[in-house]
Amino acid sequence: MLQPDRETRAEWTKTVTAFVEEFIEGLEAAPASATGTALLPPPPAETPGELADLLDRFADAASQAVETAGPRYLAYFPAGGLYSSVLAEFAAQATNRYTGVASTAPALVALEHSVIRWFCTEFGLPAGSGGIFTTGASLATLSAVHTARQDRLGKHDPNGTIYVTPHTHHCVAKAAHITGFAPERIRTVPTDAHLRMDVAAAHAMIADDRARGLRPFLIIGTAGATSTGIVDPLDAIAALAQRESLWFHADGAYGGAFQLTARGKSILNGIQRADSIAWDPHKSLFLPYGTGVLLVRDEARLRAAHVADGDYLQDLDHGTGVPDYADLGPELTREFRGLRVWLPLHLHGVKAFRDALDEKHDLADHLRTELAKIETIELLPSGLTVVVFRSANSEQLLKAVNDSGRFFLSSTRLGGEFTLRVCILSHRTHREHVDEFVELIRRLSAPPAK
Ligand SMILES: *Cc1c(COP(=O)(O)O)cnc(C)c1O
Numbered sequence: 001m002l003q004p005d006r007e008t009r010a011e012w013t014k015t016v017t018a019f020v021e022e023f024i025e026g027l028e029a030a031p032a033s034a035t036g037t038a039l040l041p042p043p044p045a046e047t048p049g050e051l052a053d054l055l056d057r058f059a060d061a062a063s064q065a066v067e068t069a070g071p072r073y074l075a076y077f078p079a080g081g082l083y084s085s086v087l088a089e090f091a092a093q094a095t096n097r098y099t100g101v102a103s104t105a106p107a108l109v110a111l112e113h114s115v116i117r118w119f120c121t122e123f124g125l126p127a128g129s130g131g132i133f134t135t136g137a138s139l140a141t142l143s144a145v146h147t148a149r150q151d152r153l154g155k156h157d158p159n160g161t162i163y164v165t166p167h168t169h170h171c172v173a174k175a176a177h178i179t180g181f182a183p184e185r186i187r188t189v190p191t192d193a194h195l196r197m198d199v200a201a202a203h204a205m206i207a208d209d210r211a212r213g214l215r216p217f218l219i220i221g222t223a224g225a226t227s228t229g230i231v232d233p234l235d236a237i238a239a240l241a242q243r244e245s246l247w248f249h250a251d252g253a254y255g256g257a258f259q260l261t262a263r264g265k266s267i268l269n270g271i272q273r274a275d276s277i278a279w280d281p282h283k284s285l286f287l288p289y290g291t292g293v294l295l296v297r298d299e300a301r302l303r304a305a306h307v308a309d310g311d312y313l314q315d316l317d318h319g320t321g322v323p324d325y326a327d328l329g330p331e332l333t334r335e336f337r338g339l340r341v342w343l344p345l346h347l348h349g350v351k352a353f354r355d356a357l358d359e360k361h362d363l364a365d366h367l368r369t370e371l372a373k374i375e376t377i378e379l380l381p382s383g384l385t386v387v388v389f390r391s392a393n394s395e396q397l398l399k400a401v402n403d404s405g406r407f408f409l410s411s412t413r414l415g416g417e418f419t420l421r422v423c424i425l426s427h428r429t430h431r432e433h434v435d436e437f438v439e440l441i442r443r444l445s446a447p448p449a450k
Contacts, residue, residue, distance in 0.1 A: 001048070015051050019059060024083065027070045027428065032408040036064030066408050071428040074437065075410035077226075077254055077280075078426035081288040088343035089288070092336045099336045101324040103317040112338025113322045115345065119295055123259055124272030130299030132328040133291060133337035137253030138171040140278035140294035143329055145175040145218065147276065147296070147305040148247035152217035161185045161209050162218045165197045165232065167225040169251055185214075194381050195228055195414075197221065199236040206244055218247045223268050223279075224255020227412040227421065229364075229386025231255060234270030242273075250274040253292070254423075255384050257284030260350070261357050267383070276302075281341055285353065286427040291337055294329075303327050356427055360385045363424045363434050370438040376445045380414055387422045391445050394418050400444045407437055 004012065041057065067073055069080050097105040099112065112133065120129040134140045145162070153160050160181060164172055166188055176186055187209065189202040206216045221237040224230070234250060241248035250256075250271045256279025258264025259271065271277060277295045281287045296302045307327040318324060326332045345353070364385040371377050371389055380388045391397045394411070398420055401409050412421045424434065 012051050015055060019055055020086075023059075023062075027067070030067050030070050031405040032070065032072045033066045033402060033405065034064055035066060069426075069428070071426055071430065071433045072407045072437070073426060074422045074424060074429070075408050077283040077423055078429065079282050079284075079289065080286055080426040080428045082286045082344050082427060084344040084347050085287045085340045088339040091343075092339040095336075097336055098333070099338070100326045100332050100334050101313070101316050101318075102320040102322045103324075105336075106320045106322060108336060108338065109320070109322045109325070111342055112325075112336070115338060115341050116293070116295070118345075119293065123256075123277060123295060125277075125295060125297055128299060129295065129297050130302065130323065130328070131293060131295035132302070132323075132325055133293050133341070134329060135290050136282065136292035137169075137251065137278045137280045138174065138292075139330075140253075140292045141169075141171045141249070141251065142175040142178060143294055143302070143306065144249045144276040144278060144296075145172070146179050147302050148218040148249060149179055150305040151275075151301050152245070152247050153215060156180055157215055158182065158185070159213065159215045160217045161187055161214045162220065163187050163189050163202050163205065163216065163246075164220045165189050165191050165222070167191065167195060167227060167230065168220050168222055169226050169253065171253075172220050172251070195225070195230045197232045197237060199233055199240055202237070203240055203244075206240075206246075216244060216246055218249060221248065221250050221270070221274070222255075223250050223252035223271055223277075224258070224384050224386075226254060227386075227414065227419075228380070228382045228388055229255065229384040229423070230381060231267050231383055234268060235273065236270070238270045238273035241275075247275045248273065250277045252277055252279040254280065254283050254386075254425075257281070257353075258357055258361070258384055260354050261361065263361060264357065264384070284357065284425060285341070285344075286356065286425075287340060287344070290335075291340060299323070299328070306330065360424045360429070363429065363431065364422075366431070367422065367424065367434055367438065370435075371441065374442055374445055376447075377441065380419060385424045387424075388412070388414065388419050389422075390417070390419055394420050397441075397444055401440065404440060404444075406440060 097108050099105055099109050102109040116131045162176055173186055187205055190198050192198050209216050219241050221232040221234045238248050259268050275297050279293055281291045282289045306329055364387055367387050372379055376391050378390045382388045395418055398409055398411050401407055410421055412419050
């Protein structure tokens with residue numbers, strides 16, 4: 001019963017694709033948010049169920065959600081879930097090749113590695129660079145912090161210190177915690193008037209910490225802050241890291257992909273000098289959730305920090321010429337993440353991605369221009385495709401926008417103050433959606449008629 005025959009497979013596939021088609025066609029008109037309650041469905045029965053019924057239950061549960069795949073999702077980081085990637089995943093899971101080590105499917109590991117190599121080239125990393133696909137930037141950051149520690153401190157030293165800013169993503173603090181650093185070993189460097197790391201202040205803090213007997217070893221530059229999209233002065237951070245022999249990790253989870261555009265490349269200048277770069281194809285390459293990447297300047301250092309062996313692996317050939325991914329990260333068995341990135345890049349062509357990122361960049365600039373024309377709106381500093389602003393009553397405005405059912409927004413705090421935040425990053429969001437959003441904000445922030 002676990003092996004459906006050809007006819008049953010065809011019928012099941014038809015049922016699922018019919019659902020997917022209806023879902024995708026409905027996205028343009030779907031409410032931006034329709035969250036329900038989390039009711040636990042009954043446990044599985046001993047006897048077979050009907051696929052159509054089960055799919056209905058899934059569809060019902062999936063519909064009670066924030067519409068993260070829709071064009072009007074402007075909260076956190078939109079990622080519509082590129083359809084070509086969905087199909088790649090279907091084919092990858094059906095073949096179910098083992099890619100934790102290379103020798104069991106060397107050509108597929110080479111296919112995955114070709115994407116990593118291409119990323120390294122786009123990021124200007126030298127020969128000897130490499131990396132690995134992870135589930136997301138949080139796991140990529142964990143591996144980066146661990147590698148930095150092994151490389152710069154040799155072994156664990158509780159006096160190791162890490163330099164961040166108030167705008168650094170909390171995954172760095174989480175990674176530091178997991179790798180055994182106390183919260184006070186994370187040093188928060190102040191930012192300048194544009195919310196970018198004050199590199200001179202970082203320099204002074206490093207000197208001060210050394211004088212106190214601490215061991216500075218890692219500095220984080222953010223390439224697109226989560227709250228504001230602002231990019232730290234990566235080139236100056238790289239220079240400081242080099243002078244002080246610190247590991248320079250660039251967190252490009254959100255902004256890294258803009259390296260694929262000419263405009264983005266100039267904003268991210270300095271990222272090519274990083275020791276490691278984390279970024280998320282599941283954010284800015286529009287892929288479904290579950291795809292992050294860690295790139296490293298020197299793959300040998302990543303390997304040295306993660307390699308391990310077991311007797312039961314003695315039959316494997318380690319001379320395939322492509323990496324054993326198990327040596328480059330904490331996982332042994334892993335999904336074959338390569339196809340979900342490789343197929344879309346080859347199918348659509350790279351230019352389609354560069355153009356889409358440029359379009360989102362233009363849309364964010366357009367939004368800034370239009371919001372600036374609304375008297376009651378105060379724009380705050382922001383970068384790339386994030387736009388942040390306040391109104392006379394920002395909390396009420398956020399609620400009114402989300403209650404409209406047309407758009408879904410999130411908020412953040414800047415200087416301790418409540419701030420509305422828009423991120424334009426779905427491949428489905430276009431000019432007409434942004435214009436509709438501007439109209440909504442204009443209407444909601446008009447003073448009440450007397
Ligand atoms: C989203 C984000 C992360 C975390 O990435 P996940 O893929 O959610 O683990 C890290 N850093 C920055 C700057 C981010 O925006």
